[in-house]
Amino acid sequence: MTLSLGARPDTHLAPRRAVRLLEFPRRYPLVAVTLAVGLGVVGLLLTGQPVAAQWLGSGWALAVAAKVAWGMVQDVLAGHWGVDLLAVTAVTATVVVGEYLASLVVVLMLTGGQALEDYAANRARKELNALLERAPVLAHRLRPDGSVEDVPVEEVRPGDQLMVRPAEVVPVDGDLVDAEADFDESSITGESLPVTRRAGDPVLSGALNEQQAVVLRATATVADSQYSKIVAMVREAAESRAPVVRLADRYAVPFTVFAFLVAGLAWWYHGDVVVFAEVLVVATPCPLLLAAPVAFLGGMSRAARNGIIIKNAGTLERLAAVRTAAFDKTGTITYGRPELLAVHPRAPWTGDELLRLAASAEEYSSHVLATSVREAAVARGLELIPAAAAHEEATHGVTARVGGHEVVVGKRAHVAACSTGVAEQPLGPGELAVYVAVDGRFAGTLVMSDQVRADAAATMAQLEALGVRERMILSGDVRATVAHVAAAVGIPHVRAECLPEDKVRTVRDAPARPVLMVGDGVNDAPVLAAADVGVAMGARGATAASESADVVILTEDLARTATAVRIGRRTVQVALQSIWLGIALSVALMLVAATGVIPAIFGALSQEAVDLLAILNALRALRGSRHEQD
Known part of the structure; x- marks a missing residue:
């Protein structure tokens, strides 16, 4: 499977189609020769030369069968089993009994399988290709x-x-x-x-x-731009294989044994080798090989259309089975843009002095609260003071030497560990406090509030409807703040005041698996990597989180978390339907053919119809069901 990089798609469709027609014989030479042989056979029959037609058709069919058989032997020696044995036997048997037209149809199916897969796969990965082809x-x-x-x-x-x-396109x-x-x-x-x-x-x-x-x-x-990273993720996704696809490969061995058993019994019962050939021509289950990969490509393409990059096909299968969803709070459940509500200084400091010292220290922190503190100070016209030295303890706080003072800004426990007189700040619903100490003494608090996303409650309801019964918030904030947010959006479980290692432990110990974890910041990278499905949201700036995640949502739209789960379930459902549809129709045709009522040529043509039907069914993964909306 190959994906090509290039400039923007050519708008001159007719020349492109002509080029593709000219490239077809080069890309699929066996298909082209098989079609030419078929036309030659028809021409010989129309001109009254049946013997020559039979020699031409039979000779080419046996040549292709020999080539496939050699490849099959190499695969078996490498430890890979497949259904080629059925096709080779069907071609040989139909030639032996004089049904060379049926053998040509089987040969066309064999040689055209790659072309059919390429066509279906290109249709399925339309959105993925669109991303690649746009790259300037x-x-x-x-x-x-x-x-x-x-x-x-x-x-x-x-x-x-x-x-x-x-x-x-912006390069x-x-x-x-x-x-x-x-x-x-x-x-x-x-x-x-x-x-x-x-x-x-x-x-x-x-x-x-x-x-x-x-x-x-x-x-x-x-190389460092966001689009190049998206392109790299798309390539990885398009080349991956899901476990359900490998499961389809394993179906091939019992299916082959069953087909030979039915064909052998039919031969024994009728005493006619022709029936053996008639059974085998309907027993080449290309849907086993083609339908599932096409469905998974379709699911990833549908996700890309929704601004969701799913890095590999296996992730789609895990998304389909998710039972627990865990969320970071700041920037995920909330907007991640806390606003300063109030400053509560302790003497001798004034409100502006406290805010100025805190914002100056926070210049050296990457935390989202630090950004909000700095923005609040600048909005009040306060000039920040360069720090002589600074040190940050991730998720705890920052210590800096500012204007001759030792300033500590962060969580209550962190500030209390290196200062005296720290008093707990009373908070209202959804509020949080940033504590400040100066020169070893408690200097006051900054009270902030971060609004819950408008779509958070609806997203939780959608996840519950999709079968994700266990939902939790994992946050480093104090319990009162986290519990208020959880109650507002319908999340039953709260884990507050978590360090990064606490989040990882909670996700690893969750009993209902697989576990989906959604986060947006650099400090979420460890827990995203530990989860069965890590989802990085709003990934334009959260590079570390994106690299650790299995799913990257390119916008700050929390609802697309539920969309990703829905796409995963739909994709697996369609893939399995397509596999079993192909098996069921092939088995039904074999049983009918075993009665001797289906001529070999019609059996071969009917199997082609089964292949096409299964692949068309797999393409349904490109869209949702009638009850779903992207």
């Missing part, structure tokens, strides 16, 4: 004199100014230089409406520039 290969870089030069995207460096023309991550521009991010995030970016705003690589040429300042190389 050139960038328009501005020279110092204002002229434009086209350079390979690999040569773009941070700081370069790039022109992106209308209807072109690397960058910041908008122009005053304002609209971008279509639908192929990446699944958002159908264009988004407006203004000067200084970050622009996601892979976005489509809308109506006017714009200038961006590159902030990353192509």
